[in-house]
Amino acid sequence: MQLKVAIQGIKGSFHEEAAYKYFGEQIETVECESFKKTCELLKQGKVNYIVMAIENSIAGSLLPNYNLLRDYRFPIVGEVYLHIKLHLMALPGVTLQDIRFVESHPIALQQCNDFLEENPQFQVTEGEDTAGSAKKVSEQQLKDTAAIAPQLAAKLYGLEILERRIETNKKNYTRFLILSTQSEEKAKVNKASLSFQTGNGVGSLSTVLQCFAEQQINLTKIQSMPVLGKRNEYDFYVDVEWKNQADYDAAIRRVLKHTSNFSIMGEYIKNEKV
Incomplete structure (x- = not known):
């Protein structure tokens, strides 16, 4: 039976990337608009696991998620660190000179501040999700807009990467917890x-x-x-x-x-x- 893993955000997001890194790609990821929704799906038995971001090496702890850990009391059965790599991506055939707008999640935009300051010709707009911004460019065929998102989003939504690794801090990591309804016996826990x-x-x-x-x-x-x-x-x-x-x-x-x-x-x- 295929494992179902709840992620906050949409396919192509860092949460999905973390899920693939931990479980492999033979899983079904279930999109959720909030971390609370991931917890509700696990509580209802509609998914097997949750992948939940808990801290970032730049932004710090995600405090609301500690409240969810306290309220739902799901056992933590694993963790995964993901190296946060951000890329500028656009529709195939679009060049850097064609871009007027750049969209991404506010934190991702903040993490690419140096690149954006070096390119003042871009008008920056905030989106709800890194992968969501990539999906928007693809679905609406926006030839004047680029998204800042993970490589997985470019692959999933058919975009081409114009500039790689545009994040300011190249040692940016996010730690994700793996939550389940039952503790798992594992040899050599440490x-x-x-x-x-x-x-x-x-x-x-x-x-x-x-x-x-x-x-x-x-x-x-x-x-x-x-x-x-x-x-x-x-x-x-x-x-x-x-x-x-x-x-x-x-x-x-x-x-x-x-x-x-x-x-x-x-x-x-x-x-x-x-």
Whole structure:
């Protein structure tokens, strides 16, 4: 049976590219207009997995998605890092001199700021989606408009790339989480996403972090989010990596003594940036 994977955005987007990188291309991607819609489809059993962006090396954490992780409590079964490469694309036969308008998602436009400043002849317009801008150029046969989007979008919508790698920062990565309704047993897991609360006492968070450090557990990310309706109370979300499973197990036992509402959101195999 073909796996169904919910993605935010449309086909040809970075979310679809991340899905293909993790699962391979023999999957069916299901387009969703919002991250909440992806969660609803998984909850209803209409898809097998969600691919959800959680942080970008330039833009930072996607905080609303932490709220979705808290509300839906789907297990995290994997992660994938995607190197964000942005290209200028247009209809076949259209040249750079023909272009008057450039359209893309606001963040993508921001990430290509140097290129756009070097080409002030382009009138920049914001779209809802990188791949959506490419699809619009293709479907409406816009010969005076170029889109900034992933290579997958050019392939999917029959566009030609006029300028490659126009993003300002060439080391831009987005991290995506893979969510399911059930935890998956995997050999040699070496990364986990955890959430917990601590008391308000002096050094309470420091005590927890010290437990990880003393067991040789590498803390790769920490994110705090206010607890709804409770003043000065926070949920902490941390990602940890380890080389020795026994060290991780010992760290968890110690951390449990200093936290409340502790949850292992997922244990999975670390994905490398390539």
